[in-house]
Amino acid sequence: MRSICFFSSYYTQPNLPIYVKFYLEELTKHFTETVFITSQKEMLPRDKAFLEEKKIRLIQTANEGYDFGMWYKGIKEYNISEYDRVGFVNDSCILFGKLDTFFQWVDKENPDYCGFTDSYLMDYHIQSYFLIVNKRAMPFVLEYFNRIEL
Numbered sequence: 657m658r659s660i661c662f663f664s665s666y667y668t669q670p671n672l673p674i675y676v677k678f679y680l681e682e683l684t685k686h687f688t689e690t691v692f693i694t695s696q697k698e699m700l701p702r703d704k705a706f707l708e709e710k711k712i713r714l715i716q717t718a719n720e721g722y723d724f725g726m727w728y729k730g731i732k733e734y735n736i737s738e739y740d741r742v743g744f745v746n747d748s749c750i751l752f753g754k755l756d757t758f759f760q761w762v763d764k765e766n767p768d769y770c771g772f773t774d775s776y777l778m779d780y781h782i783q784s785y786f787l788i789v790n791k792r793a794m795p796f797v798l799e800y801f802n803r804i805e806l
Contacts, residue, residue, distance in 0.1 A: 660734060661687040661743035664726035665694045666719060672703035679751045684710050686759045687743055691734075693726045695719040721806035723748075723784065728801050737794055744787040768793040 661683045665676050684690045692707060693715045707714050717729050723746040736742050749772075762770060769789050771782035789797050 657740045659687040659741035660689040660739050662691050662727045662730040664723045664746040671700050675750045676747055682755050686755055691730050693730050725806040740791050742789045746785050748785045
C-alpha cells in the first residue's frame with residue numbers, strides 16, 4: 657500500500673521540539689512517505705539531520721491558511737490520487753504513545769475517511785488535527801482543497 661502523511665507544524669523556538677520529533681517518527685512507521693510542512697525559518701543542522709535520517713521530506717513555506725493551507729501546499733507537490741492512503745496531521749495535539757492500535761483498526765475497518773476524535777460542537781464532524789483519507793474518498797478531498805485553496 658502506498659501512503660503519504662502531510663504533517664503541519666508551527667513552533668517558535670529555533671529547534672525542532674521533541675514532541676514533534678516523536679510524532680514524526682511514529683508517523684513514519686505507518687506511512688510509506690512523510691512530509692513535514694512548516695514555516696520558513698532557519699533549522700538547526702541536527703534537526704535537518706534528523707529529518708534526513710528518518711527520510712522525512714521538509715517543505716518550508718509561508719504560514720498561510722492554517723493547517724489546511726499548509727496541507728494544500730503539500731498536496732500541490734504530490735499527486736495524491738496515486739496513493740492508497742493520505743494522512744493530514746498537525747501538532748495541535750501532542751502524541752504520547754504509539755499509533756499501532758489506531759492503524760490496526762484503520763486497516764481492519766478500511767474506512768473511506770476517519771480521524772482520532774469526533775465532535776458535536778456546532779455540527780457533527782471529525783476533528784481536523786488527525787485525518788486519514790483512503791483512496792475511495794480522495795476525489796472528494798481533492799475537490800475540496802481545489803475549491804477552498806488557502
